[in-house]
Amino acid sequence: MLRWNRWRRLDSHPKQCLPGLERFQKLTLWFNYDTAGWDIARNYARKLEERRCMFVRPTDAHPTPAKALGLGLDLKLIYGKAQPILHQSITTFHSLRQDVLSELQNIDKVQGVKWRRYPTLNKLLKGHRKGELTVLTGPTGCGKTTFMSDYSLDLALQGVSTLWGSFEIRNTRLATTLLRQMAGRPLDVNLSEFDHWADEFEQLPVYFMTFHGQQPIKVVMDAIEHAQYVHDIQHVIIDNLQFMMGVSEESKHLDRYWKQDAIIASFRTFATRKNCHVTLVIHPRKERDTDDLTTSSIFGGAKASQEADNVLIIQDKRLTSVRGKKYLQIAKNRYSGDLGIMPLDFDKLSLSYAQKRKKTEPTAGGESLELVPSQ
Numbered sequence: 556m557l558r559w560n561r562w563r564r565l566d567s568h569p570k571q572c573l574p575g576l577e578r579f580q581k582l583t584l585w586f587n588y589d590t591a592g593w594d595i596a597r598n599y600a601r602k603l604e605e606r607r608c609m610f611v612r613p614t615d616a617h618p619t620p621a622k623a624l625g626l627g628l629d630l631k632l633i634y635g636k637a638q639p640i641l642h643q644s645i646t647t648f649h650s651l652r653q654d655v656l657s658e659l660q661n662i663d664k665v666q667g668v669k670w671r672r673y674p675t676l677n678k679l680l681k682g683h684r685k686g687e688l689t690v691l692t693g694p695t696g697c698g699k700t701t702f703m704s705d706y707s708l709d710l711a712l713q714g715v716s717t718l719w720g721s722f723e724i725r726n727t728r729l730a731t732t733l734l735r736q737m738a739g740r741p742l743d744v745n746l747s748e749f750d751h752w753a754d755e756f757e758q759l760p761v762y763f764m765t766f767h768g769q770q771p772i773k774v775v776m777d778a779i780e781h782a783q784y785v786h787d788i789q790h791v792i793i794d795n796l797q798f799m800m801g802v803s804e805e806s807k808h809l810d811r812y813w814k815q816d817a818i819i820a821s822f823r824t825f826a827t828r829k830n831c832h833v834t835l836v837i838h839p840r841k842e843r844d845t846d847d848l849t850t851s852s853i854f855g856g857a858k859a860s861q862e863a864d865n866v867l868i869i870q871d872k873r874l875t876s877v878r879g880k881k882y883l884q885i886a887k888n889r890y891s892g893d894l895g896i897m898p899l900d901f902d903k904l905s906l907s908y909a910q911k912r913k914k915t916e917p918t919a920g921g922e923s924l925e926l927v928p929s930q
């Protein structure tokens with residue numbers, strides 16, 4: 556440990572001294588207590604590597620070491636009050652600068668994985684990013700599971716390691732849907748193709764939790780954390796939260812709301828801490844069929860929409876009008892703020908909502924495809 560007492564000369568301290576200080580793991584800086592002296596010392600600490608530096612904060616009670624000695628103050632006591640300049644929970648732009656630059660240089664990666672089936676989602680959400688929380692809601696039976704299956708398959712086909720928590724429907728039924736969406740046609744009438752598609756599907760990084768019905772959040776979280784560690788899971792899907800909690804839409808008990816809020820908070824923390832995307836399928840509260848759902852229609856308190864980075868709502872106009880359509884509304888988008896809708900044109904054979912493409916004039920390079928305007 557090295558102590559310097561001549562802080563007045565700190566600003567002119569020759570840089571050649573820096574290598575000489577390299578062997579020290581800890582440096583305590585105790586200096587003159589005027590503003591300039593404090594600033595100079597902090598700048599100097601940067602050169603000395605802030606993580607090694609401790610400071611005695613200059614105050615009336617902590618004058619320079621020479622003065623403190625003259626006043627007969629307890630030097631050991633003052634010295635013992637030295638604090639590290641860095642705190643694990645506080646940072647500066649200086650430390651962030653390189654990360655900011657690399658985000659700007661890799662904006663495509665930062666925006667996340669693009670969907671192949673949903674160009675409109677790419678336009679609005681920009682991509683599927685790690686560390687985010689998405690909430691999907693929609694009226695009963697509108698196709699939340701079918702859509703989430705199609706949506707997650709698209710990502711898994713691009714290597715996004717996915718963990719499905721299907722608390723309402725059996726894994727076999729979910730896997731049958733995923734397989735049909737991958738094959739693009741029903742396999743019960745094309746059984747000879749089963750092995751081909753099953754072999755393809757087995758190559759995908761898709762895992763299923765074996766829970767069914769109500770489960771304690773701790774048990775579910777343990778399984779997710781294990782899978783995240785072992786299989787490097789990038790996308791966790793909980794379908795649906797009410798089934799996992801054993802809470803029905805009819806429930807009016809406030810403790811159910813609090814329980815749901817606590818569970819949402821655990822998923823939020825998990826997503827951020829493990830840099831993993833979590834999608835929660837949540838039923839809406841009971842509302843009149845004629846009303847559009849909004850972010851405040853999500854069952855429970857406001858926690859779900861507050862904590863979510865993205866809120867997706869399936870609006871089913873077919874329920875209220877003969878020629879009504881079904882579409883996905885992007886009702887919250889923390890990343891880019893772009894909101895809008897994506898029509899959900901359902902193809903019953905493939906159980907898919909893939910947006911259609913139309914052919915344009917072939918080019919010299921071969922066939923070119925153009926997207927059908929989706930709104």
Ligand SMILES: Nc1ncnc2c1ncn2[C@@H]1O[C@H](COP(=O)(O)OP(=O)(O)OP(=O)(O)O)[C@@H](O)[C@H]1O
Pocket residue numbers: 693694695696697698699700701702723795881899900901906
């Ligand atoms: N756009 C659509 N048009 C017609 N049928 C659809 C559409 N989307 C899904 N379906 C069918 O509707 C049925 C219910 O779909 P799904 O289970 O995905 O709904 P859900 O919203 O998850 O239901 P729940 O509210 O019970 O959880 C399925 O048989 C599915 O194939």
